[in-house]
Amino acid sequence: MAGRNPWGGSSGDDDSDRGPGGEPDTMPTGDGSKPKNPWLPGGDPTGQGNPDGRAPGRKPSNIEDIFRARQRRGGGGGGGSPQFPRAPGGRSWTPYIIVAVVLLWLFLSSVHQINAKEQGIVTTAGKYTRTLNPGLHLTLPWPIQSVSDMDVTSIRRDNIPDGTEEKLMLTGDQNLVDLSYLVRWNIKDLKLYSFQLAEPDETVREVAEAAMRASVAEVKLDDALSGAGRAQIEQAVRARMQQLLDAYRSGVAVQGVEIKKADPPTRVIDAFKEVLAAQQDAQSDINRARAWAEQVTARAEGEAEAFNQVYSEYRLAPEVTRRRMYYETMERVLSQTPKTIVEADGVVPYLPLPEVSRRRSGGDAAPNAATPGASAPSRGPAANGNNAAGGQ
Template sequence: MSKKIDDQGTVILATNGKGPWDSSDPTDNGTASDPSGRGGESKQDPVNPWDPTPGPAARTRARGPSLEEMLRGIGAGFGGLPKRPNGKSWFPLIIGVFLALWLVWTSIHRIGPEQEGVVMQLGKYARTVQPGIQFTLPAPIENITKIDTRQIQTISIGSPKAGSENLILTKDQSIIDIAYDVRWSIKEPELYLFQLDNPPETVKEVAESIMRAAVANFELIQAIGPGRGAIELEVRRGMQQVLDEYRAGVLIQSISIRQSDPPAEVTDAFREVNAAQQRRESYLNDARAYASRVTELALGETAEFDKIYVQYKQAPEVTKRRLYYETMEQVLGKVDKTIIESGGVMPYLPIPEFQKKAAQKTEPVVVTGNKQ
């Protein structure tokens, strides 16, 4: 290729009648196209960059290695192993042992005494197996998930800390801060796995809802005192009913209220009110006890009077005289008295006076003041 300049100053490229993709001159011996001057070397034909048809090497790279080449490469990896006595390769035997181990590992399962196994066949629930040695089809045809159905799980709701109060409204429009524990376990593992997205969170939300509904049926005094047992029983029954409707596969074991107090802002005032109510109950109990004693005494006197009346009907005069003597004995038994008969005053020994004087003499004499 050479350059020429015409009369107007335009550069003209001369190609000597050859295009950029023409083959080299066979008589050139490589000197024209080989600036290095190394003659005798063959020169490949240039490739047209706009030709959409790839060459043989490009087509081979696009297809990738063939199956025969891959197997030959795998066999080459075990080429360093010694031959078996019969002259065969160890490669098939190794593959067989690997498959046997895979079948045993994925087909035989040990289910613990506190567990149950949920078997899925091709991603779909198939059956539930009990504790012991169980067999399934090898993976990935069947997979087994072990679920601990004997473990008691606990969810704590509310806290004694002031920053995490769990306030609930009672029947008498009062507010209490309640904290409690929910103990639950899994009774149907297949439902537990597939029915709910997050079973523990569902159990917690159901517990909070049922607890609010149960506390709303009790007044403040009952909710913080004698009614706590009834609240726990009602919450347990309500939660089990709702979770059964959800088909959650969960069994509620127990509800335990750890704290049931008024809010911290009114604790002092509430304690004063509670103390006043306790005093009121104490006074009422004393009054009831006194009324019971008086009633029992009156009933006893009535029964005694009925007996005397029966005797009076049988012997009126004798009964009157006996009643008279008993009454006089009760009236005059503790006073000083003098007996006077119709014939005059009868002297008698005043034993009560002697008893009084003797008692006075035996009493200690207390002397006060300083002795001069």
């Protein structure tokens, strides 16, 4: 009896049948079974409901038992290990998920869509295989083959220099000019562009600067600043760039070069403007002098041609030509002098032609031609002869 628990259990070291206060959770019965302890909530009288032999709903007696129980349940923060849904027939979904991931990977790494403005480069283990044109293409999956696409149709623009930086170049007449220009280019061979040069974009900029310096060194400062000179430089730079890039096998096509600014250096721009203004004034004076000389020369040539024509007519009929020339000369001279017309026989009324012309030009009514005026006495044949020489 000394080793027996008064509640029917043994007094051994096993305390799995005791309650929170050390009391047993079962009571002895006549048939040797262990009935449920009436002082605890409902549980399994056999102690088999939990992994550690405790009745359901009963807490562990110490902290070691708590951790031991959590480890037996899978180490979760309560609630046991999660249970994933299973496929029909009780099989796991894991093989199906693996197959779906593999198929998706094969599709994404084997099917490639190349846009209209692009081309693709296929490499096998890093080595060039082929070039893909726009459309849908199939390749081996990654990492066996990989595809890199790039826009080969759009025009790329490089501004040289970047921002407001000053770019000085030496002209053929040993002057400095500040140039900024735009280079337009695109890719004509994607294979060469991708594998021939280490840095193709930087190479295009360096080639453009070298070609621009070589072309500017062949012209004078005035040609570099003028419109016609700029066009010549742009064509020369484009030709030089294309020649160098083709020699490098770069796969680049130069579409054009445009000079946006051509100014003298900033430190001498004021003096340069004054010199340029003086040169423009001098050129304007030279142009006016040339225009006046051309007018005088044209007038002299016209008069000489008219004289030659008159002389040819004079040689054909000297008397008729002489009389016609006399009449034309008298008409030209007398049309610019005041005149008085007097008839030869007797005294006639005075006809004031200059006064009539003056009043008519002033808007007044013309006086009556028959208005009597100062009578001119008859001077005889001598007077009539003198006036007849000046009459018209």
